[in-house]
Amino acid sequence: MARPAAAATPALGALRGYRAYARRWVFLLVLSLLSCSNATLWLSFAPVADTIAQHFLLSTEQINWLSMVYLVVSIPSGVTAMWFLDSVGLRWATVLCAWLNFAGSVLRSVPCMLVEVQDPFAFLMSGQSLCALAQTLVIFSPAKLAALWFPEHQRATANVIGTMSNPLGILVANLLSPALVKKEEDISMMLGIYIIPAGLACLLATACLWESVPPTPPSAGAACSTSEKFLDGLKLLVRNKAYITLAVGFGGGIGVFTSFSALLEQVLCVKGYSNEFAGLCGALFIVFGILGALVLGLYVDQTKHFTEALKIGLCLTSMACAAFAVVSQLQGQKLVLAATCSLLGLVGFSVAPVAMELAVECSFPVGEGAAAGLVFVLGQAEGMLIMVLLTALPVRRAQPSVSTCRDGQDPLDWKVSMLLMAGLCAFFSCLLVLFFHTPYRRLQAEANVSPSIQEDVSPATADCTPNPAAAPCGSTSALL
DSSP: OOOOOOOOOHHHHHHHTOOEETTHHHHHHHHHHHHHHHHHHHHSSGGGHHHHHHHHTOOHHHHHHHHHHHHHHHHHHHHHHHHIIIIIOHHHHHHHHHHHHHHHHHHHTHHHHSSOOSOHHHHHHHHHHHHHHHHHHHTTHHHHHHHHHSOTTTHHHHHHHHHHHHHHHHHHHHHHHHHHOSSGGGHHHHHHHHHHHHHHHHHHHHHHOOOSSOSSOSSHHHHTTTOSOHHHHHHHHHTOHHHHHHHHHHHHHHHHHHHHHHHHHHHHHTTTOOHHHHHHHHHHHHHHHHHHHHHHHHHHHHHOOHHHHHHHHHHHHHHHHHHHHHHTTSSSOHHHHHHHHHHHHHHHGGGHHHHHHHHHHHHTTSOHHHHHHHHHHHHHHHHHHHHHHHHHSOEEOOSOOOOOOOSSSOOEEOHHHHHHHHHHHHHHHHHHHHHOOOOOHHHHHHHHHOOOOSSEEOTTTOOOSOOTTSOOTTOGGGGO
């Protein structure tokens, strides 16, 4: 596939009137902190599920719902979040998200602040629900921020940083929750500590973000951003075969990885592994995923091989997921389990930012919020179905076991669920590898209009009036 060149000399970009502002990095920092905080709140209970259940007198199913509520809430609220991002603006979406996230983190802590609480689960679920509303705003934002504020040679990298902040939060939760909660009395301290980054993100978002878009766009693609009305854009998306294939296939992958993160501790404790080791496996999964994403992001920024990187990554992910399904059912295999989780993160998580970039490329000129958001909403819907299915299949075994689970019941047999997870991963990967083909519409439009500059320009020296000779956003060339 022929790819349009994206790079040009700084002088030519300056003549065209495109500017990249240094404060784009501040916006990216705030968004990344907010996404990281939201993810820690999402999975803060999962690594210590048995201790939480024992302290609040809850069932394992109720603890699972504290994670699954993110999936349930994001489906109806996702469409509203897409409209909010594309119509109201990135700044107000980020500020609203920060306040929802902070309020949810505080509400979760109420059962530990008050002496007598009749129904602690109601407060925990209400707090998680507010955080889930915040997630739909922050998880769609990296692709839009990269498109509006960053020149094309930095877009994939910015998308990687913003997108990988979410799994970084999962990493923090996997490491911090088991480290903090050694006994039931430590739960209140854990909930209080998770309020701190949520409050900091809320303060920075409110005080440091002043505008949704820069005075002068950094590229021709940014100048053409959201050139379609929201409802018209949604109609274009559902008629776009390549986009629907990507949304269903990669959305299923999101669902598989969501279920993996939420159920990891419950799967491993049955075979005698400690909460700390399960947290370590989750941490390795995220760390290697972030490293892989950074390397892959830099690669596709330079080569624009988005489709090839996605398909190769998904094939390797299917094999790694199948390996985990087998190894997770064995006892005393810490080294192999740790290596398998590391490999799964390296080849699986690393393709997430690439898929989000592809969602924008194959749907241009539809708004980035709608393009990235619909993929995520489908992923949450598929994730909810997958997680319900995976948690419904295990059966309790009464025979003697080495289980370290603390829920006081007979251990569950997760073999069928793990094999099903591997099968679903392979199915979604095959769907994308065989049927996903698309031109890079945004890159083609930018090549037909003009390239952007390759250097930072401070707000004080930036020319806020683009060159009128540049092609208009609604020109036919942008759609070719």
